[in-house]
Amino acid sequence: MSSATITTAKPFGALAEFGNPAELYHACEKVRDEGFSVWDAHTPFPVHGLEDAMGAPRSKVPWISLVFALFGGTIPAFALQSWVAVEGSRQVISGKPMLSWQAFIPVTFEVSVLLGAVGALLGMLMINRLPQLYHSLFRSERFERFSDDKFFISIESRDPKFDAEGTVAFLQSLGSSHVELVED
Amino acid sequence: MPTAAETTFPADHSWRKLGPIALVVGAVLVGAAFGVDGSEHHGDFYFSYLVGWMYVVTLALGAMFFTLVQHAGRAGWSVVVRRTAENMMATLPVLALFFIPIFLGRHELYHHWMDAKIVASDAILQGKEAYLNEGFWTGRAVFYLVMWGFLGMYFRGRSVKQDTMTDPAAIEEFSRGTERRSFVSIAVFALTITFAGIDWIMTLDPHWYSTMWGVYLFAGAFMSALAFLGLIHILMQKAGLVGRIINDEHYHDLGKLTFAFTVFWTYIAFSQYFLIWYANIPEETSWYAHRMGNSWENVGLLLMIGHFIVPFFFLMPRTIKRIRWTLALGCAWMLVMHYVDMQYMIMPVHAHHGVHLGATDFLTWFGLFSVFFGVFILNAGRAALVPLKDPRLKESVNFVNI
Structure with missing residues (x-):
């Protein structure tokens, strides 16, 4: 059973895939400037300066x-x-x-x-809310490559600025090679 | 890559005048200290002079260790601040000449073991005579000073020579050569600073000994050199030198290292005290016994608070180290504390009736620091302000803290 056939009223969020750190970095800057608050970037290795591109506050x-x-x-x-x-x-x-x-x-x-x-x-x-036994993002098969060779941005539906169609279109406009909605 | 305007010391820059002026003023102040000193056999002068001289020598030696370690570790971040450290360590040949007053005053400073009459009635000193005798002491002093002068000039010389090279492969190979030479030089540095500390400070009280003494002196030396590096770069940039090559990231790292070595100094200082306090053997405790009364206990307390507790909390936050004036404040504070530390190490032997900060102390300190600073500026004026052709210069300029 492929996950694409199931539709839910409210998805967990939108997931966008990028091919390299530079694309991800610039996409993060735009997501930050767009005013999203509940979102994250996922990379196979630490990317220098990404926390600035994401506008992340200093760690507590x-x-x-x-x-x-x-x-x-x-x-x-x-x-x-x-x-x-x-x-x-x-x-x-x-x-x-x-x-x-x-x-x-x-x-x-x-x-x-x-x-x-x-x-x-x-x-x-x-x-980090760890340990966490389940995370909705792992429903996406493509997401598994975040620990291998792909770079992802996820925007959660909890974000007040989130709206399924608009956010997917926005992520596509950032140059993502693949954008999908992930179920909760 | 940095532009020429950022790496050169302009021929008409006002700091250029500062070099010769500081050198002359320094020499005059030292002379004045000798003039105003009215103590018997000039004891006040010689002890103050030893404090001031050790202060500037430890600054230069700390810079030498910094340079050598950056080479040995093939460090990238520090390339833009390394030339300043090289200019600091290249003051050592001049500072070596300023050892002459200590040599002339040796019978006043070290009479506890140089005086034949005292040795004749002291079995412990007779046992130490193979090491503690005037001829060997003088020979060792010459050896340390020649080694330091040589290493300081040699490593700065190599770095400056690299500035004129053009072939990338040759430049890379030249850096490898500097690295290979740095390893053995670190060993030479470690042994010479340890034995110099023993010869010039520990033997002021010839019965006393501590195996941590060399490390203690080194900890203060490296800490003070790092604080000076932070402060002088801030001042240089205020004066329009070095442009924007040196940024928050480099200051952050210099601040981190200064912080780390105030803690390291504390660790060593406490370890030395702790073992002696625990064992409670008269020969060993005498050093602290002299420093726990007659108002010297206040200086010890000042060091605990000012050399550890205050900088520990002040320099800990990231923000403090990335804002110029707060870092400058922290560095300046530590440079003052290093002087207090030097006083605490040396002076109680002479001023055993209590803390006595007189004109000779200030004149010798300002005088010798002025000499150091003058030679430092003269060195800075003779080459580019950063190692122009270092293979890792680009990495250093673009360096970012995680």
Whole structure:
């Protein structure tokens, strides 16, 4: 059964195929300038400057990482060690003062790095809405080549500017070699 | 590709006058520092002079390491800023001449181990005599200075020579040759800066030793050179030099490296402190003991905050490194902090009653920095402002951060 025979009232979005990074890059600039907001570009490898062509804002991952590092790592790690040394255990170790902060620095540093890395990973997954077991774009057979040798732009129907016929015509006008509507 | 207007230092540019003026003013200021110094045996002068001289030498050495590493790594992004680093390191032959006052003042600076009477009553110093004796010390100093002067001139010379070449294949092969020569030079650099740090700073307190000392000195040296590279390019562009070849992307990278090496400096500084603090052996702790009282503890605190915490948070955001005036502020701050670091390394041996910033300190610092800057400008005026024929120049001009 070919997917083309099924028609749905509301598609997931429009998918346009491009042959090389340059075409995709310029098409992205036009999609950006047209004012679309819920759309994405799919490439087999990172394309330099594509986030600028797409008008993508700066990633928020560094901030998530910083919050994890400071409030999950630095402060609790230092506080826990201080509490154990001064209140919890109260043992004199090699004649040093109870609150020997110098000894706590390596652990504080390492835990901060660990939590910073965990924050970066979780933040990245969260912002990308991963893990995701299903995505409508994979209904398109042609789309499989996004991880091989083709370049794609997908505009989702959730976008307020989306209208099936108009968006397909717009994508065709950008020089796409093939435009299709993908079901939800 | 950059235009001729962007790569040449115009013959009538106002900065050209700055070179000779700075050189003369610098020499006069150093002389004035000697003149105003009224201390016994000119101790204040010699110690201040050592601080100032180490400050400019570490700047030049950091630039030398930068140049060598860019060659060794066949780096593309840095080609447009490399000539400035080469002009910095080519000040080393002149700075070597300015070692003479340190040689003349050696008995004042290093009398803790050069004085035969002290050595005669000290078993530890007698054990170290095979290394710590005046003749060997002088010979080593000459060796370091000759090596540095040679390497600084040689690698800048090769780069300038490449500017005049035309055959693409020969240019490519010439770059390969520079790369091959850079590897062994990095080894020479690492050994000489380590032993120079031991000879000129660590032996101020001849009983004390730290195996991290060379790396500590190197971390500060490379950090300060990167900060200077960032700041001087901003100022050069303000003055209409280098056009727009150097853009946000290159500043961003210089800022990232400066940030990285303030953290590296902290890592080394803490590691050195931490191990000595933990083991608590009298011979080792003496160095910190001298720096934990008589107001030097405030300088240590200033370094913790000013050399690490402030720049760590200030230089971290991407935006700060891509805006000229904020990056310039960060770089200038780090260049001041490097001076504080030099004071902290050297001065407590002399000013053991407390921090004492006097006229000699300022005059020697400004004087020697002025000499460095003068020679730097003179070097910049003698060749193109970027390596014109480097095979990776185009890559560097078009470089974009991910």
